[in-house]
Each structure stands twice: as structure tokens, then as C-alpha cells.
Amino acid sequence: MKLNYKKSGSGPPLIILHGLFGSLDNWFSIAKELVEHYTLYLIDQRNHGDSPHADEWNYAVMAEDLKELLDAEGLDKVFLMGHSLGGKTVMNFAVKYPERVEKLIVADIAPRYYPVHHESILEGLNSLDLKKIQSRKEADDQLSKYIPELGVRQFLLKSLTRDSDGFAWKINLPVITKNIENVGEALAKDSTFDGPTLFLAGANSNYIQQKDLPDLAAHFPNYELEFVADAGHWLHAEQPHSVVEEMRKFLG
Structure with a gap:
């Protein structure tokens, strides 16, 4: 690749x-x-x-x-x-x-x-409906229900970008979620x-x-x-x- x-x-x-x-x-x-x-x-x-x-x-x-x-x-x-x-x-x-x-x-x-320990992060990221999100502030507010640490949310939201349909992740969230065991x-x-x-x-x-x-x-x-x-x-x-x-x- x-x-x-x-x-x-x-x-x-x-x-x-x-x-x-x-x-x-x-x-x-x-x-x-x-x-x-x-x-x-x-x-x-x-x-x-x-x-x-x-x-x-x-x-x-x-x-x-x-x-x-x-x-x-x-x-x-x-x-x-x-x-x-x-x-x-x-x-x-x-x-x-x-x-x-x-x-x-x-x-x-x-x-x-390392055992899997990113469950709350993945749950939060997957909970966002990017077609309905209107702003980064709205994404941050929704993520805060799963990830209380502001610094962690700011880091994660660096991978959120705009595309023709609104917002999209730069990370391949479905594949990362499916294969998270491989990280450890x-x-x-x-x-x-x-x-x-x-x-x-x-x-x-x-x-x-x-x-x-x-x-x-x-x-x-x-x-x-x-x-x-x-x-x-x-x-x-x-x-x-x-x-x-x-x-x-x-x-x-």
C-alpha cells in the first residue's frame, strides 16, 4: 500500500x-x-x-x-x-x-x-450520525456522553473532516472497530x-x-x-x- x-x-x-x-x-x-x-x-x-x-x-x-x-x-x-x-x-x-x-x-x-480498552471511544465514535451532525461542536457534545476527557475528544475530532455529504471520518472506523483486538x-x-x-x-x-x-x-x-x-x-x-x-x- x-x-x-x-x-x-x-x-x-x-x-x-x-x-x-x-x-x-x-x-x-x-x-x-x-x-x-x-x-x-x-x-x-x-x-x-x-x-x-x-x-x-x-x-x-x-x-x-x-x-x-x-x-x-x-x-x-x-x-x-x-x-x-x-x-x-x-x-x-x-x-x-x-x-x-x-x-x-x-x-x-x-x-x-494489551487487552482491548478502547470500548467507550469506539462506542462514542460509532454513535455519531455524521449525516445529521451540523458542526464540530455538535459532534463534541455527543461524544462527551461517552468520553468525558476534553483533550481526548479534541484529539479524536482531528480525524473528522468535511466532505460533499457533510462530515466524514478520515479513520476507517468500521475496520478499526471490527479488528480492534489486533491492536493489542x-x-x-x-x-x-x-x-x-x-x-x-x-x-x-x-x-x-x-x-x-x-x-x-x-x-x-x-x-x-x-x-x-x-x-x-x-x-x-x-x-x-x-x-x-x-x-x-x-x-x-
């Missing part, structure tokens, strides 16, 4: 993949601080942003999407970063194509299985990437825990773990400067 992406800057290639329900736009503020030293590729994963929609949606095909993009751009070896869903994608890519990854950064996700899938047993790997965790997030450390070491023996203070799961939005600082320190 030919993914949508935005390229900027100059220097060694650095690829960044967003998380579930997100898009490449989520990483603009990070990219702005790195363009002087890296060629940035911000990517929309399949069924997100402006990339194509498809019925098949799992980490195996998302890793192949990434390989197709690297091949098309003539990129033999890259710095690779992913957040949450994107973190699982880059982990799957790194263990399958280790020769293509110079260094790996995984933001706030571990290789283990664990990395394949005995798969490893020996290259330098940085796990960035939000200090206020519970996505990476003490119990995950043996798992990190088993799959990524050359790993480091850094906690970003005063940040939850969306650490790049909450503490962008700290995230950039950790990235620079690790990438060199």
Missing part, C-alpha cells in the same frame, strides 16, 4: 509513525525541532489520516506498508520511531527487517499483549532486534510497567528505558521538548 507521508528537513532519514486514531499531523511540533538535523518522514498508517483504507489491518501488513515506503524512497537504513500503535508497527518491522533499522525508538508501548497483539515469541533501542515512557502512563522489563530485554537486548516526567500516554503532545531532548540524546 502506498502510504501518505510528509517529508521535510535534511540529514539522516528519521521515520515517525503515529498511534491509534491519530495521524502524521500529531507529530508536527516534534518534527519542527528536528528538521535541521534529520530528513523527517511523518507517515499516516493505513486506515488513518490521508492514507488509503483497507479491510486488512494488522501489524504484519502495516510493517509491509512501511517497507514499501522505504523501498520507494530508496532508504536502505533509517532511524525509526513509533508511538503506541505505531510503536507496535516499528517493533514488528525491526524484528523482521533488522538490517533496515539504524536505531529504534518506541514511545509508550511494550511488546506484550503481542510481538511474536522469540523475535528479536539487537540494534540500539530506546523505549520512551510517560511517567504518568501505565503502558510500560516494571513487569515489562524482562520482555523488553528478551526482544530488544540492546535497549534503554527513559521516563518522561509529567507525561501520560500522549507524551509527545504533553511534553514535546522533553521528548525531543531524549530523541536527540539517543540518536546522536
Whole structure:
């Protein structure tokens, strides 16, 4: 699949993949601080942003999407970063194509299985009748019945766009809803990437825990773990400067 992406800057290639329900736009503020030293590729994963929609949606095909993009751009070896869903994608890519990854950064996700925990978000998104919604404010008001956190609603509504019939989701909501179990899938047993790997965790997030450390070491023996203070799961939005600082320190 030919993914949508935005390229900027100059220097060694650095690829960044967003998380579930997100898009490449989520990483603009990070990219702005790195363009002087890296060629940035911000990517929309399949069924997100402006990339194509498809019925098949799992980490195996998302890793192949990434390989197709690297091949098309003539990129033999890259710095690779992913957040949450994107973190699982880059982990799957790194263990399958280790020769293509110079260094790996995984933001706030571990290789283990995660049970489904997006039920209220999916229920809220699916409850909206987009043919009847007259404004983004109306969409937000309806979503608030399912999702009380304003910041989460604002993040989700970035994927709401206008079309000829009114409003539409950029995300492939039916396929994501049907295949949400795939998001929590664990990395394949005995798969490893020996290259330098940085796990960035939000200090206020519970996505990476003490119990995950043996798992990190088993799959990524050359790993480091850094906690970003005063940040939850969306650490790049909450503490962008700290995230950039950790990235620079690790990438060199």
C-alpha cells in the first residue's frame, strides 16, 4: 500500500509513525525541532489520516506498508520511531527487517499483549450520525456522553473532516472497530532486534510497567528505558521538548 507521508528537513532519514486514531499531523511540533538535523518522514498508517483504507489491518501488513515506503524512497537504513500503535508497527518491522533499522525508538508501548480498552471511544465514535451532525461542536457534545476527557475528544475530532455529504471520518472506523483486538497483539515469541533501542515512557502512563522489563530485554537486548516526567500516554503532545531532548540524546 502506498502510504501518505510528509517529508521535510535534511540529514539522516528519521521515520515517525503515529498511534491509534491519530495521524502524521500529531507529530508536527516534534518534527519542527528536528528538521535541521534529520530528513523527517511523518507517515499516516493505513486506515488513518490521508492514507488509503483497507479491510486488512494488522501489524504484519502495516510493517509491509512501511517497507514499501522505504523501498520507494530508496532508504536502505533509517532511524525509526513509533508511538503506541505505531510503536507496535516499528517493533514488528525491526524484528523482521533488522538490517533496515539504524536505531529504534518506541514511545509508550511494550511488546506484550494489551487487552482491548478502547470500548467507550469506539462506542462514542460509532454513535455519531455524521449525516445529521451540523458542526464540530455538535459532534463534541455527543461524544462527551461517552468520553468525558476534553483533550481526548479534541484529539479524536482531528480525524473528522468535511466532505460533499457533510462530515466524514478520515479513520476507517468500521475496520478499526471490527479488528480492534489486533491492536493489542503481542510481538511474536522469540523475535528479536539487537540494534540500539530506546523505549520512551510517560511517567504518568501505565503502558510500560516494571513487569515489562524482562520482555523488553528478551526482544530488544540492546535497549534503554527513559521516563518522561509529567507525561501520560500522549507524551509527545504533553511534553514535546522533553521528548525531543531524549530523541536527540539517543540518536546522536
